[in-house]
Amino acid sequence: MSKRIFSKRMVIMLIILAVVFGLIFGFKAFMGKMMNDFFDNMPQPAAAVSTYEARQDNWASILEAVGTVNAVNGVNVTAQVPGEVEAIEFESGDSVKKGDVLIRLEAAADRAQLNALEATAGLARQEYDRYQRLFKQGSISRSELDNRRAQRDQAVAQAQAQREQLNYKTVRAPFDGVLGIRQVDLGQFLQAGTPVVSLNQLQPIFVDFALPEQELSRIEKGLKVRVTLDAYTDQQFEGEISAIEPGVSEATRNVSVQARFENEDNKLRPGMFASVDIQLPQSEDVVVIPRTAISYAPYGNAVFVVKDAPQKGETGENEESDADSEKKAEGADKIVKKRFVKLGRRRGDLVAVIDGLKPGEVVATSGLLKLRNDAAVTIENDVQPSADATPTPGNS
Incomplete structure (x- = not known):
């Protein structure tokens, strides 16, 4: 008997606890709903914005x-023959003319070789002149004269080749321009093709x-x-x-x-x-607004178009209920409508709108981060963002 009474009491206690906790959680849910409804229906304060009236302009096509x-002309000046740098005739960053000397390579052995070849060429000329006189006297044959002519020409050519080789020991600017940073040092041995300095x-x-x-x-x-x-x-x-x-x-x-x-x-x-x-x-004719009026986003660029707030009994552009529109416009006679636009070229502080906006429509140009669709706004145009097609720095 006592066992049955105990079980009965336990069931009653559990029911009472369930009712109590149900009331507590129900009350909390009710309070949460009431608070959410309050914040959802609470009139939003009007955001202060500056505005700009979209205008049509004629821009040159670009x-x-x-x-x-x-x-x-731009090259790395190089040495054409190997040799040790004997003199550097320029400073990094110099402006030079075509033919100006940049570096000189050590060339004592080349000059000595040139002297020897020129002496040989001189002797070959004298020998040819002597043989020419002998040929006129009939003392030698035509073939002997031709052989001496060939020897003379060969000696002269060898001297000329050595003279050109000696000229390569002086590196010159190939055209007028500005030198870069020197890439060689005095006394450095250069191989043929080693960059000396850039020239542009x-x-x-x-x-x-x-x-x-x-x-x-x-x-x-x-x-x-x-x-x-x-x-x-x-x-x-x-x-x-x-x-x-x-x-x-x-x-x-x-x-x-x-x-x-x-x-x-x-x-x-x-x-x-x-x-x-x-x-x-x-x-081309374009509709222009300041770049500050654009709300940039990965899913599309948009502007906030300023509209008159709907009066009691009227419906907004998105077919909202009267109560909802009046709530959002409370405290201001203007609201903003978010509208996606397609942008074109930019010129200074202005941007062309290809699609989504008409001339004469007014857009918000500041305070965009505070705005959302149908937000109430007040217009304060005391301070306007720059909207110049050809802006210049203030210190120019």
Whole structure:
């Protein structure tokens, strides 16, 4: 009997505990739902933004490419014959003219050999002159005279060859240009072909780049080209197309193009990376906005278009309920709508919008990180982000 009563009491206690814990967890779930509903329905404070009205502009058509700066002439000056460096006649970074002496190799033995060969050549000339007189007197045959002529010519040629060999002992600049860093030392023994110093002609200079074959019909020699260098980001350099490769690469389907620049200040150096803009004679109408108005994202670029907040009883662009729209617009008379756009070329602080925006529509240009679709905003245009097509540094 007592055992049955004990079991009954245990069942009652378990039921009571289950009810108590159920009430506790139920209360917590209820409170959580109420808090979530409160935060979900809590009016969002209006974000302060600056705005810009999208406008239509006429931009010159431009093709963009990336290129590399190359010298008209650029070589590593080398020694043509072996020898020990006797004198160095230049400093690293010097500007030189064609024919200027760069280094001299030790050449005492070569000069002595040249003297010996010139003496032999002189004797051969005298012998030939004597034999020529004898031939006129009938004392010798024509074959003997011809043999002496051959000996004379051979001796002269050997002396000339030695003279050229001696000239190779003096290394000269092959063209006008700017020297690099010296790569040899005084007293160093050089083998033939050993680099002495780099030499590059910097005026004029070329920029080589490639364009897709689809653009071949739009370019021609003489078109103006502008390049920007990473070393001089605030400066553009102007040149013109000087050559177009007649064939198209089968591997890339690109055509190689070369532009010529005067480079009077020697700022363009071989090997530099260059951003290239080719100015075409045609122009196009574009819708432009500041680059600060673009929200960049991997899944697509977007802008926040400023709209009038829906009044009570109206519905927003996304067919939201009246209560939802009024809640999001509370405290402000403007809201923003996120809209994905397709971007085109950039010019200074401006960017062209190819698709997704019309002239006259107003976009937010600051505070984008605080915005989301249908967020309430207030407009403060006291401080405007830069929106200049040709910006210049403030210290210029």
